Amino acid sequence: MARKITYQQAINEALDQEMTRDESVIVMGEDVVGGSGGHGEMDAWGGVLGLTKGLYAKHGNRIMDTPITESGYIGAAVGAATCGMRPVAELMFIDFMGVCLDQIYNQAAKFRYMFGGKAKTPVVIRAMYGAGFSAAAQHSQALYSIFTHIPGLKVVLPSSPYDAKGLLIQAIRDDDPVIFLEHKVLYTLEGEVPEEPYTVPFGEANVVREGDDVTIVAFGRMVLHATGVADKLAKEGIKCEVIDPRTTSPLDDESILESIENTGRLVVVDESNPRCSMASDIAELAVTRAFEHLKAPVKTVTAPHTPVPFAKSLEDAYIPSPEKIEAAIRSIA
Amino acid sequence: MSELSKEKLLEAYRMMRTIRDFEERVHDEFAKGGIPGFVHLYAGEEASATGICMHLTDQDRIVSTHRGHGHCIAKGVDVIGMMAEIYGKQTGTCHGKGGSMHIADLDKGMLGANGIVGGGPPLICGVGLTHKMRGTDGVGIAFFGDGASNQGTTLESMNLATVWNLPCIFVVENNGYAEATSSEWAVSCDNYADRAAGFGMPGTTVDGHDFFAVYETAGEAIARARAGGGPSLVEVKLNRYFGHFEGDAQTYRRADEVKQLREEKDCLKIFRKRVVDANLLEHSDLDKIDEEVAALIDEAVQQAEAASPPAVEELLTHVYVNY
Amino acid sequence: MSENTITPLTMPKWGLSMKEGKLINWLVEEGSQFSRGDELAEVETEKIASAVEASMAGTLRKIVAENDTVYPVGALLAVVADESVSDDEVNAYIEKFQSEFVPEESGDEDEGIQAQTIEVNSLNIRYLSKGDGDRVLLLVHGYGGDLDNWLFNHDELVEKTGMRVIALDLPGHGQSSKVVGDANLEFFADTIHAFLQALDIEKAYLVGHSMGGAISLCFASKYPDNVLGLGLIASAGLGDEINNEYIQGFMESTSRKQIKPWLELLFADKSLVNRQLINNMLQYKRLDGVSDALNAVSRQLLDDSGKQGRQFLDSLDTLACRICVVWGMDDHIIPASHTERLPDSVSKLVIESSGHMVQMEAANKVNQFLIDNLLTR
Structure with missing residues (x-):
C-alpha cells in the first residue's frame, strides 16, 4: 500500500466511501457544506478546515448544513439514528460539547439501557480536539476522558491516517454511539492508507513499538511524541513499548497489562488535564491489576490543571513535550 | 365530531379511560408503597395524548416527557408491560431498567418518555429528517410541557425544523405549572402559540379538555406535515389532577383548584356528554368500556406485583450492542 | 572467490x-x-x-x-x-x-519499478514486473498471500536468469479486486490466462506457492500451450492432506492475538512472525470484501471432510512441461510427505528447518533449485 494521504484526506475518504456504500449514512454539521442559502457557491467551505470538501458534489442533500444549533442537530442526529439512519454529525470543536451534552450523554448513550435493549443508536459525533494551534481555552481541549466516563458511548482517538480511515468506517458501521475525536494538529500528517474501504476494530490497541524496558501508553497526538522518544532511547539501549489504545472506550486493557507484566514500568502520556483523566485511569489499571509486576512508580505526563493558554510560550509549556516524556522514562528506566 | 365513526369514538374513549384508570391506580399503589422511584401522573390531560395519537400509525414517532404514561398508552404501548415497568419488574416494557420516566417501545413509534425537561424536541427533528430523507409520509410529534417550552433545546428544535422543513409537530402541553412554578410567570408571552410566528411556523392554541378540539387541530397540523408543508406548533391548554410528582403536596395551587377542575373540566365527562347528547354513543357503550378497562388495570397491577424483579446479571446487559 | x-x-x-x-x-x-x-x-x-x-x-x-x-x-x-x-x-x-557510501534516497532509479494495476475480466489485478528478458516467469502466491510473498525470490531470480519475472496479487488478495467469481481453481487459472494475454505474454513459466501451486497445475492442464514449466512450492493439489484448522483459524482471526499463532504455523522459525508481518496481514484482512473472498475460496479449496478438494497427482504425467517441486520439511500446513508419491520425472527438493513459507525461510536454496531444475534447463 504505497499510497500516502493525509489524516484529513483519510477522514474525507472514509466519509465518501461509506456514503457511497450505504444510503442511510448522512453527514450534518455547521458549514460541512458551507454556502447553504447564500448567494454564492454551495460547498464553499466543505467544513471549517475543508475536511468534508467535495462530498456535497457527490452526495448532494445527504450532507447538510445546520444552523449554529448544536443541541438541535446533535439531537436530530441521535433521533435519526434511532430510526435506522447512520448519521455522522460534526461538532466542529469538542469544546462545544457543553452546549449539547445532554443529547449525547443522557439521550444517545442511555437509550439502549433505559429501553431494555430495544434501541440501537448508530450515531457518530466527530469533533476536533487538542492544543497546538494557539486556539486558546475554548477551542483546544482534549476532553476524551469525559466521554470515556459515560457508559453507552464509545470513544475513538486515531493517531495516524491509516487508523483515522479504518476507525471512522468502523464507527459508522458500529451500532452504538461513537465519539470520534480528531487531533487538529494531525490533519496534515501523511501516511500510507489503502484506497479500498477497511475497518480497524475498536478495543484493540496498536503496539507501535515493541520493547522490554518501559511501557508507554499514549493517546492521540501523544503517540507520535512517545514514538519519537522511544526511537531516540532505543539507540541508547532503553527499549520502550509504545501502546496506542486507539479507543479509550472500549479500552484494550489486556494489551496494556500484558506489556506492564513484561516491562514492570509504566509511563502514561495524555494531553488532557490530569485529574480524572486517561492518565489516572491507566495508572489505576496498573496499580489495581498489575501491582505485583511493577518495578518502579507509575509516571504520568499530562497537561497541567489549567485551561489551555493562548500565548505560544504558555501553550508550548502546557502540551506534554517529548522532553518531559523522555525525562519521565529516564526517571524509572 | 360527526366525521368520527362509532368505532373511532369508542377507541378514543377507551384510550382516555385507560390512561385515567392507569394513573389513578398508580397514584393509589404508589401511596401504598408498592411503586419505587419518581412517578409523574398524566391524569386530567388524557384528551391531548388521545386526540393527537389517534391520527398516528406505528411509523409515526413521538417523544414524550417525564409525564409520559398517557403518551405511551395513546401510542399503543402495552399496558401490562408498562405497569410492570413502573414496578421495576423483569416483565416490564424495558425489563425494569428504565422505569416510569423511560418507558419506550420503538416498534410502536414511542421513542421514550424522557427524564430531561426539553430532552425530546431535538430527537424529533431526527425522526422528521428520517421520514423526509426516506420520502415517507411519516411524522414526528414532540410532546413537551410548559416547563420545557422555555428550554433552549425546544427553541433550537423549532428553528431547525423550519430551516430543514421537517414533518414535525411541536405539542406544548401547558398544564399551568412547571413543577411548582406557574407558567403564567415563567413563560414570557401570554399565548405560547404566538412564539410559532418567530419560528416561521403556524401556531394554534387549543382547549385540552376537549378531545374533539384537540383531534381536529392536530389533524390539520399532521396532514400539513405529511404533505410536506413543514412543522407546526400546537399549544394544548389543560390541567393535571395530581402533583408534579407523587408526594407533591401542591401547596402552590388553590385549595379547591383540582376539585373544581374535576367537576367542570374533566375531559372524560365532557366527552361522554357530547357523544351521548349527540346520540352517537349510548351510556351503556361507555359503561362497558369502563368495566373492561377497570379489569385490565386490575390485571396489570396483579401481574406487575407477581412478576420477578430483573436478575442481577441484567445489570450489565444492554449497555452496548457490541463492546 | x-x-x-x-x-x-x-x-x-x-x-x-x-x-x-x-x-x-x-x-x-x-x-x-x-x-x-x-x-x-x-x-x-x-x-x-x-x-x-x-x-x-x-x-x-x-x-x-x-x-x-x-x-x-x-x-x-x-x-x-x-x-x-x-x-x-x-x-x-x-x-x-x-x-x-551514500544511502539510497527516495526518488532514485529503483523507485521506478512500482507495482502496477491492469484490468483483466473487469477485475483490477496488481502486479510487479521486473527484468526485461524475453522469457517470462510468473510467481503465483497462495491462499491469503500476495506478491510480497516473493520478497526474497523476485530480485534474485531476475538477476540470475535474466528473465522477466512477474508477481501478481490474485483476485481477492493483496491490492487486487476482492471479487473471486466461482472462487475455484479454474477461476484463478482463467484470470491468470487473461492476465498474461493482457500483458501480451504467450508463454510463461509458472511458480506457485501452496494454493498458487494448485492454480498453476490447473492452468497447465487447461492451457498447456501457454505454459513453459511449473515450479511448485509447498503446493496444494498433490495430495489429500491440508491443515484445515489453519484455514479456519486464519480466516476467522480478526485481532493480533488471534492471528499470531496461525501465522506462526507458516514458519519453522516462529520468531519470523513479527509485529509488522502481523499488522500487514491484519490490514489486508480488514479490507472490505476480503473476508467474503477468503471464505468463498476456502470452500472451494476444501471438500466437506476438510481434505483438499482437487487432486493433480495422477495427471502430472500427462502434463508435457517440466515440473519441479520444493517443500519445507517442517511444513505444518501441507505436509512434505506429499513429495513422496511424485513421479520420477518430477525433480524435487525437501529443505530442512523450513516451514510452509519455504521460499522465504530458505530463499537462496529455493531460488537455486528453481534455477537449476526449471529455469535454466
Missing part, C-alpha cells in the same frame, strides 16, 4: 519499499568460514524478519555492523575476504567504503 579479493556484505534490499533494516544479531563469528547458503545474520525489516544468507563461500574477516542497530539498504555490515588479505587492506577497504 579469487585470492586477494575483498567482498562487502551489505544490508540487503528485500522488496521495493525497504529503505533500511535492523541487524538483530550475527549468526557467525568474526573470522569464521561459511558456505554458500549459510545464514550469516538476522535482519528485520518493516515487513519481515529474515536471515541474510551467504551467496558464496568465504571468510567473515571483519564485522562492521552492530547488533540491534538499524542500517540503510546497502550499508556495510561486514567484510568477506580470504586469509591472505592483510588486516590493513581490510581496514583500508572499510574506510574507503564508508567514505563513499
